[in-house]
Amino acid sequence: MNSYEALCSRLSAVDDLQKAAALLEWDRETHMPIGGVAARARQLATLRTLAHERFTDDRIGALLEAAAGAVPDACGEDLLDVVRRDYVRARRVPKRLVHDLTMAVGHAEAAWRRARTANDFAVFAGHLERIIALNIEKAEALGYDECRYDALLEEYEPGMRTAAVRALFSSLQAELIPMVREIAQCEPPDAAFLHQPYDVDGQWAFGMEVLQAIGYDFMRGRQDTSVHPFSTAFSIDDVRITTRLDPHNVTSGIFSSLHEAGHALYEQGLDPALENTPLADGTSLGMHESQSRLWENQIGRSRPFWEHFYARLQAHFPSQLSSVSLDAFYRAVNRVEPSCIRVEADEVTYNLHILLRFELEEQLIAEQIGARDLPTAWNEQMQAFLGVCPSNDVEGVLQDIHWAMGAIGYFPTYTLGNLMSAQIFTCAQAALPDLNRSAARGDFTDLLAWLRTHFHQYGRRRSAAALMAQFTGEVLSAAPWLAYVRNKYGVLYPIQH
Amino acid sequence: MNSYEALCSRLSAVDDLQKAAALLEWDRETHMPIGGVAARARQLATLRTLAHERFTDDRIGALLEAAAGAVPDACGEDLLDVVRRDYVRARRVPKRLVHDLTMAVGHAEAAWRRARTANDFAVFAGHLERIIALNIEKAEALGYDECRYDALLEEYEPGMRTAAVRALFSSLQAELIPMVREIAQCEPPDAAFLHQPYDVDGQWAFGMEVLQAIGYDFMRGRQDTSVHPFSTAFSIDDVRITTRLDPHNVTSGIFSSLHEAGHALYEQGLDPALENTPLADGTSLGMHESQSRLWENQIGRSRPFWEHFYARLQAHFPSQLSSVSLDAFYRAVNRVEPSCIRVEADEVTYNLHILLRFELEEQLIAEQIGARDLPTAWNEQMQAFLGVCPSNDVEGVLQDIHWAMGAIGYFPTYTLGNLMSAQIFTCAQAALPDLNRSAARGDFTDLLAWLRTHFHQYGRRRSAAALMAQFTGEVLSAAPWLAYVRNKYGVLYPIQH
Numbered sequence: 001m002n003s004y005e006a007l008c009s010r011l012s013a014v015d016d017l018q019k020a021a022a023l024l025e026w027d028r029e030t031h032m033p034i035g036g037v038a039a040r041a042r043q044l045a046t047l048r049t050l051a052h053e054r055f056t057d058d059r060i061g062a063l064l065e066a067a068a069g070a071v072p073d074a075c076g077e078d079l080l081d082v083v084r085r086d087y088v089r090a091r092r093v094p095k096r097l098v099h100d101l102t103m104a105v106g107h108a109e110a111a112w113r114r115a116r117t118a119n120d121f122a123v124f125a126g127h128l129e130r131i132i133a134l135n136i137e138k139a140e141a142l143g144y145d146e147c148r149y150d151a152l153l154e155e156y157e158p159g160m161r162t163a164a165v166r167a168l169f170s171s172l173q174a175e176l177i178p179m180v181r182e183i184a185q186c187e188p189p190d191a192a193f194l195h196q197p198y199d200v201d202g203q204w205a206f207g208m209e210v211l212q213a214i215g216y217d218f219m220r221g222r223q224d225t226s227v228h229p230f231s232t233a234f235s236i237d238d239v240r241i242t243t244r245l246d247p248h249n250v251t252s253g254i255f256s257s258l259h260e261a262g263h264a265l266y267e268q269g270l271d272p273a274l275e276n277t278p279l280a281d282g283t284s285l286g287m288h289e290s291q292s293r294l295w296e297n298q299i300g301r302s303r304p305f306w307e308h309f310y311a312r313l314q315a316h317f318p319s320q321l322s323s324v325s326l327d328a329f330y331r332a333v334n335r336v337e338p339s340c341i342r343v344e345a346d347e348v349t350y351n352l353h354i355l356l357r358f359e360l361e362e363q364l365i366a367e368q369i370g371a372r373d374l375p376t377a378w379n380e381q382m383q384a385f386l387g388v389c390p391s392n393d394v395e396g397v398l399q400d401i402h403w404a405m406g407a408i409g410y411f412p413t414y415t416l417g418n419l420m421s422a423q424i425f426t427c428a429q430a431a432l433p434d435l436n437r438s439a440a441r442g443d444f445t446d447l448l449a450w451l452r453t454h455f456h457q458y459g460r461r462r463s464a465a466a467l468m469a470q471f472t473g474e475v476l477s478a479a480p481w482l483a484y485v486r487n488k489y490g491v492l493y494p495i496q497h
Numbered sequence: 498m499n500s501y502e503a504l505c506s507r508l509s510a511v512d513d514l515q516k517a518a519a520l521l522e523w524d525r526e527t528h529m530p531i532g533g534v535a536a537r538a539r540q541l542a543t544l545r546t547l548a549h550e551r552f553t554d555d556r557i558g559a560l561l562e563a564a565a566g567a568v569p570d571a572c573g574e575d576l577l578d579v580v581r582r583d584y585v586r587a588r589r590v591p592k593r594l595v596h597d598l599t600m601a602v603g604h605a606e607a608a609w610r611r612a613r614t615a616n617d618f619a620v621f622a623g624h625l626e627r628i629i630a631l632n633i634e635k636a637e638a639l640g641y642d643e644c645r646y647d648a649l650l651e652e653y654e655p656g657m658r659t660a661a662v663r664a665l666f667s668s669l670q671a672e673l674i675p676m677v678r679e680i681a682q683c684e685p686p687d688a689a690f691l692h693q694p695y696d697v698d699g700q701w702a703f704g705m706e707v708l709q710a711i712g713y714d715f716m717r718g719r720q721d722t723s724v725h726p727f728s729t730a731f732s733i734d735d736v737r738i739t740t741r742l743d744p745h746n747v748t749s750g751i752f753s754s755l756h757e758a759g760h761a762l763y764e765q766g767l768d769p770a771l772e773n774t775p776l777a778d779g780t781s782l783g784m785h786e787s788q789s790r791l792w793e794n795q796i797g798r799s800r801p802f803w804e805h806f807y808a809r810l811q812a813h814f815p816s817q818l819s820s821v822s823l824d825a826f827y828r829a830v831n832r833v834e835p836s837c838i839r840v841e842a843d844e845v846t847y848n849l850h851i852l853l854r855f856e857l858e859e860q861l862i863a864e865q866i867g868a869r870d871l872p873t874a875w876n877e878q879m880q881a882f883l884g885v886c887p888s889n890d891v892e893g894v895l896q897d898i899h900w901a902m903g904a905i906g907y908f909p910t911y912t913l914g915n916l917m918s919a920q921i922f923t924c925a926q927a928a929l930p931d932l933n934r935s936a937a938r939g940d941f942t943d944l945l946a947w948l949r950t951h952f953h954q955y956g957r958r959r960s961a962a963a964l965m966a967q968f969t970g971e972v973l974s975a976a977p978w979l980a981y982v983r984n985k986y987g988v989l990y991p992i993q994h
Binding site: 013016020027031032035038040047217220235236238240 | 509510513514516517518520521524528529530531532533535536537539540543544547714715716717718719721731732733734735737772773
């Protein structure tokens with residue numbers, strides 16, 4: 001074994017530990033009996049700690065240096081680049097800080113749940129202060145050129161900078177706020193028929209048909225149910241998704257399946273040569289989200305999609321839907337309505353929820369505001385962005401688990417993903433003139449093949465920015481998403497924008 | 498942390514790795530998509546190797562010595578005893594031999610499958626020779642006092658010796674062979690009605706009722722289906738079972754559920770203080786099997802059991818069973834018939850299958866016969882023991898996977914378990930005069946409590962021999978099992994024995 005092979009062998013064991021941990025998490029969310037909770041937490045901590053120890057070991061550093069002379073191919077060069085970056089970052093965070101963050105998150109998550117039950121932000125505030133302080137410490141340990149928030153953003157969206165996010169979000173905000181205001185004044189389409197009783201077995205069966213049709217490979221994956229839908233990969237050939245079925249909402253399960261399958265198609269589409277290496281992952285959370293949103297929104301909320309699938313859905317639920325026209329159904333699943341809860345937001349208002357969180361995170365990390373200022377700041381911003389105000393903090397600042405989990409810098413990737421999805425989809429439409437007609441036949445083969453060729457296969461070999469530049473011909477901008485929304489919603493609502 | 502605590506902390510991580518591996522195996526057998534095979538094999542090898550490395554590390558040895566002065570209680574003393582024994586054994590087998598055995602097993606399993614497909618023992622013979630040679634080498638490395646086979650048996654049945662097994666099996670054989678011969682000459686009861694089409698959903702529902710009734714705790718376990726039923730534990734509070742449902746056999750699934758639940762009740766019944774230590778396991782495979790067989794046979798194939806459950810089974814399958822009397826059903830599930838396949842054998846003939854395997858294993862390890870002598874020896878012995886002869890090697894020497902998996906010394910534990918189950922159950926009946934009446938009401942609370950108090954809770958703190966002596970008042974013997982069989986089958990068949 002030369003030093004490159006020795007490095008790969010060590011990285012392979014680290015990957016095996018991480019993937020085993022992922023399976024333990026998947027099982028916890030899908031099948032584990034309640035009694036398993038305590039042992040599972042301990043087992044996960046052991047696997048994650050061991051993986052971290054083995055990855056940050058001095059010998060990895062030594063092998064990284066030695067391997068530079070033994071790289072077999074271009075893929076190997078990319079691997080060294082990525083591992084070097086990960087290694088340097090992982091070693092910059094002192095063990096003591098990793099431990100403190102883990103402990104703080106453990107307490108903060110529990111406090112967040114208690115705060116929600118009691119509808120009392122004060123229960124959570126001290127914990128959030130601690131999380132923010134530790135994130136600031138982490139950012140300082142990691143280092144940055146321009147601004148502290150950059151160091152945190154890098155964790156989720158490598159290569160992206162706060163200034164660039166700010167610029168993108170400003171251009172978005174300038175158009176989006178008046179557009180949402182205008183739509184909010186229109187008469188909303190009827191959507192009551194979506195919320196009748198719908199048998200979950202029928203929903204499951206329909207969802208499985210859709211997943212087959214879009215090309216999710218059940219030989220290399222499976223779907224289960226869980227309280228919070230997610231996708232997870234144990235190898236390129238075992239990428240699983242979960243969904244949640246609501247017996248009083250016929251579309252929430254299907255959009256959740258499409259969203260998670262979008263993530264999973266990305267991972268199923270990685271170059272098999274990347275298996276068991278650090279390259280076998282999405283290149284950034286934004287790019288990952290672009291794939292989930294593309295299948296959920298650009299495809300799943302499009303008219304061509306329902307031209308094919310609506311008759312099938314009606315066949316599953318004749319008593320609920322036989323008298324509802326395709327047009328009425330299409331309008332209902334694209335109903336826009338400013339509301340307080342991010343995860344229930346429609347395609348148009350969703351990004352404003354993210355813009356708000358990004359602004360607050362920036363200010364928190366820059367120490368311009370403190371955790372205890374959040375409820376007021378949150379509610380004022382909601383009023384300014386969406387014209388609504390949470391009636392309590394559970395509907396406001398306490399709604400997301402991300403901060404309690406210690407994740408600051410994560411939220412912007414949702415909107416970056418939305419912007420990427422529109423920019424990518426616009427290119428796909430140009431490259432595949434038959435895309436709409438194929439979709440209306442329930443055939444997504446060409447789209448998936450195009451996404452695989454231009455995006456999926458690369459894994460972490462190319463940054464999100466490099467992929468966007470190379471395959472869309474442009475740097476990331478808000479323009480394609482705004483154009484997509486204007487075109488689509490200009491038809492659905494009598495608006496000027 | 499004193500040295501005892503430091504030792505426990507290291508053992509805890511080893512246990513976490515082994516339990517994570519067990520979950521990876523459970524998933525592979527129950528839910529994993531076919532694409533996951535390759536990555537899963539690699540991940541399992543990584544976890545098992547890491548656990549082995551960490552357990553056999555020099556520092557464990559040093560801590561074992563140092564910890565002797567820091568033991569907090571009697572349980573700690575038992576822990577040190579068990580770990581010392583495991584550690585010494587694990588260190589005696591050279592790494593090279595562990596590696597060779599792993600490789601040989603990998604090849605042998607594949608060859609065994611090919612040999613079965615081709616019905617050609619020659620395809621497997623060379624691999625089996627290698628497995629035997631490596632097991633001999635392993636026995637020599639482990640060491641023994643009296644005979645080489647002892648060293649292998651110790652792996653599965655700690656404290657048991659070949660001479661003792663031979664004595665037990667001889668007394669069994671002397672009575673059993675004539676008894677089986679006599680039964681084989683009787684008119685067998687009708688069992689054709691068991692083999693009609695039986696909807697698997699109904700079988701599943703009935704099985705779940707039974708599992709609830711015997712006290713399997715679904716808050717700390719779950720049942721799934723798999724090709725080969727098994728039980729597995731990820732902690733004392735997460736012990737799972739699987740079953741296999743045959744749409745043309747109404748009882749195979751239920752007896753399989755009872756068998757696996759018997760194993761699981763043992764592990765759910767361990768003292769919670771043993772959690773995450775090497776003591777949290779069955780004390781031997783024989784003792785484990787005694788619990789599975791007790792619930793499968795002494796309970797599940799008893800008349801009181803069906804006095805309660807038969808009406809419920811009829812309610813699930815009225816068209817198949819409403820005209821079949823309880824008595825006819827009870828006779829059918831206890832039909833005795835000499836046959837070639839161990840896993841399909843009834844309660845009476847089953848042990849003869851094991852006696853045959855034990856004899857052949859002894860001769861193989863003593864180098865009195867070689868792998869290539871097996872087909873002839875097997876068939877002659879089958880004729881002598883059961884009066885039947887396999888029509889080919891798939892029904893003969895190729896039927897079990899154990900040898901291909903490298904396990905020699907494992908088979909006798911099945912019969913040891915059967916003998917223990919009868920000896921234990923006889924004591925339970927004496928201690929619980931209401932046992933039959935409770936069973937006939939579907940109430941097994943007292944039996945389970947008695948088993949927990951006298952056997953389950955101890956885990957590996959007591960050897961099987963110590964538990965038998967302490968709680969049955971006798972050393973293990975074949976007499977209780979023979980008496981049980983004579984009593985039960987003397988009623989069902991017109992036999993003298």
